[in-house]
Amino acid sequence: MEFDVVIGLETHVELHTDTKLFCGCSSKFGSEPNTQTCPVCLALPGALPVMNRIAFNYALKAALALNCKINNLTHFDRKGYYYPDLPKNFQISQNYNNLGTDGFIDLIMEGQNKRVTLHNVHLEEDAGKLLHPEESNADYSFVDFNRAGIPLLEIVSNPDIQSVEEAEAYMQTLRSILHYINISDCKMQEGSLRFEASISLKESGVTELGNRVEIKNLNSVRSVIKSIEYEINRQSNVLNQGGVIHRETRLWDDKNQKSERMRSKEESQDYRYFPEPDLVPVIIEKSLLGDERASIPELPMCRLKRFMENYKLSFYDANILIQDIFIADYFDECTKDYHEPKAISNWIINEVLRYLNENKINISGFNIRPKMLTELIKLVEDGVISKAAAKSVFMEMALRGTNANVIVEEKGLVQISNTNELESIVADIIKENEKVVTDFKNGKKNAIGFLVGKIMQKTKGKANPKVVNEMLENMIKQ
């Protein structure tokens, strides 16, 4: 039987504020356990939460960037459940009056227009972290509350995602939007970006949705994809054998690449939500809304379209350039100085990004500023230096932060494009290689490459290969 895949994704994003959501503790990652705690985030008796305005504004910005309707009067609710990493045994979250509702994300996918609608976007606090001892028979665990109270943005999609590819595009697009609006460092390995998937299958053509299965413990984009693939497989096997899918929550085991049942729907929790009485409702003034809206830069999808339309870049190239807002800015900056977008794009994708990756640095710390790169590209395009020479110039520039022309001069890399200078060398090579010349005359076109190589050897790579090529052809014909 053929099945349609129905996927919804829940995303938790840690906002990179300096302090926690309801107290003044630092939200820095990686400190000694329980050194960033206070009566509020440890839920000591008598302590009260006070909302971090900056975190709220970040969340608002995200809700706007994700095309949500904004509730001008929003409030927090308590979500009750018992777990040792949750100090109050309730989480301050939102349920009845979410910050943003009915948003959408247009996925960045080649040749497809796919819109995933969002149920809501809301702000809540993170929980602490359980640390289990190494020995398997230990009857205790530790809790680190440094993370407890860090602001989290939750983005809940509707079940609009219909394939693994769309799920992947959703995660990539969302991640780059969050990156563009600069509210999170989105590091999955540090837990600042986390996904939960819910998956169901339905018979093709049938409108009624199947029972959905939720997958938790997904620590990378890869594990989300693997777990979805696994789940699609598992569910279609069950259904094809006449079985039934039960509504349940499953835990992904990344090591063994499979999921296991965690709890069934019957065991699911009643969170007993009610409005948080220790916090007052937040009224969103028009001016704040305007300020936050104005602070949103051109978002990835718009940039992609602009790069493709204005610069005639391929989807592939444009998509690479827009992944990181600072790379995209760098590219834009380059095109101001020099209108050869394709050449610039090639240089950034092939050389700049490789250099950044290999040396693990950010574009902001990269020695070659846009104007310097375009000068280098111009030298190549104008035939002043060869492509091969340009690459070594590039490395020098990246290391020293020196302009291209300085390095070219220092190393004497200027190409010989003057035909007068080259004439005797070309003539000598033709004379010395009569057999190859005959081959060429007899139609063996690539024989000319051998001759060019010889000339390059003789000029120590300085001869302009384009000019040499032309000269060879002309002189052999004579």
Place this chain on the structure above:
Amino acid sequence: MHLYEFTALQIKEKIKSGETLAQEVIKELLDRIKVKDPDIGSYLSINENALSKACAIDDKIKSGQTVGALAGIPIAIKDNICTLDLKTTCGSKVLSSFLSPYNAHVVECIEKEDGIIIGKTNLDEFGMGSTTEHSGFKVTRNPWDLQRIPGGSSGGAAASVAADISFLSLGSDTGGSVRQPASFCGVVGLKPTYGRISRYGLVAFASSLDQIGLISKDVADTALLLQVICGYDNRDSTSLQKDVPKYIEQLDSIEKKFKIGVPKEFFANGLNEEISKSVNEALDVFKKNGAEIVEMSLPHTEFGVAAYYIISAAEASSNLARYDGVRYGYRTQNCKNIIDMYERSRSESFGNEVKRRIIMGNYVLSTGYYDAYYLKASKVRTLIKNDFDKAFEKVDYIISPTTPVPAYKVGEKVSDPLEMYLLDTYTIPANLAGIPGISIPCGFTNNGLPIGMQIMGRHYNEQGLLQVARKFESETDFHKIKPKFNAT
């Protein structure tokens, strides 16, 4: 006259002028607590550092330094308000050895003004109860009749002031827990407007209703302490950003003409006749002094108790979820796993009244019941608020009895929680509406039990309440009459 018989304001003047040493006051009070409190049971702990603090204040005065507004006044703190130096137990086995790492906002305020925390007073566990029989440690008794309850939950606070074993007390009032025991013990009890006093460091029972309140021997003493502890605090999001008037200076600057509303619902069935008579006589006192008395209605009063017990239980069930034995507080000795640890720790340490409310609170918040109970109760709350808003368009103050009956006997109704809940019928509406209310002594029953009258006012109008209450005090002597227990 013994030092302990003076009011807080009087004793402060004596200390400031050098007539009396703060250490003498503390010594005398500590001695008296030792002798008298075993019969009352108002204190859960005594501050061992009180005397050295008093000496420090005496030194300050001797050397001519300025001292704070509460210089040398011993103040008792209800044991659900966090103190660095003394345990904060909330009257619960859960927190029987809990030492807070910080002082509540109000404690900071008091210490800054040179007040001396003398000890922590008994309460119904976490403030849940109206009799102080529901403490996890001991029962507190009424100085007017040791067989009777002092009211609650701030029973220790009220009894200690009435028995002259504290000069001033801080309590907390969620549904009447300051006004009702003040009424039963014949002292003054003020619940300010919600948000007037920061709740930072008040251990939460029902956050949207809780308010720190004051218990004192007379109205001036309440004004004195209120001045020090109220005002905006950025650690409590519900704290009010409102100017604080000069309460003491303006205590006698009452407006010549004011209108008092008397809500008929507060004088209906169930009201003890002697109380009804006393309050009506009190109204006559105001009338004689030029106030206009009008009968009026607060039509949704009868739903107050039901709405209150739903909302307060809901919030309590959530606020008390943190007592799980994981980070602090009572933890069971033997358990199989984490769930078992939660269950045993909580079952073994909470008292029955608290358990009852946790169960009730979880029930009314559950899926399928939320709309019918919690949401409905919230709507009733809005209606009650609206009742008051409308009423205060026509009258300046509303006067009622504080309680429908006088203090009953210890153990008399301990098996009937509903009967206990009704004790708060007249005090609950002010909490639901967030308005201020004060209870002052206005008479005695035939068998010598105090009767309290409640004055409620508009939001933020503590000043008006104090002025009206002061006016009554100046015309009557009820607040000067002390229980026989005090003399023996």
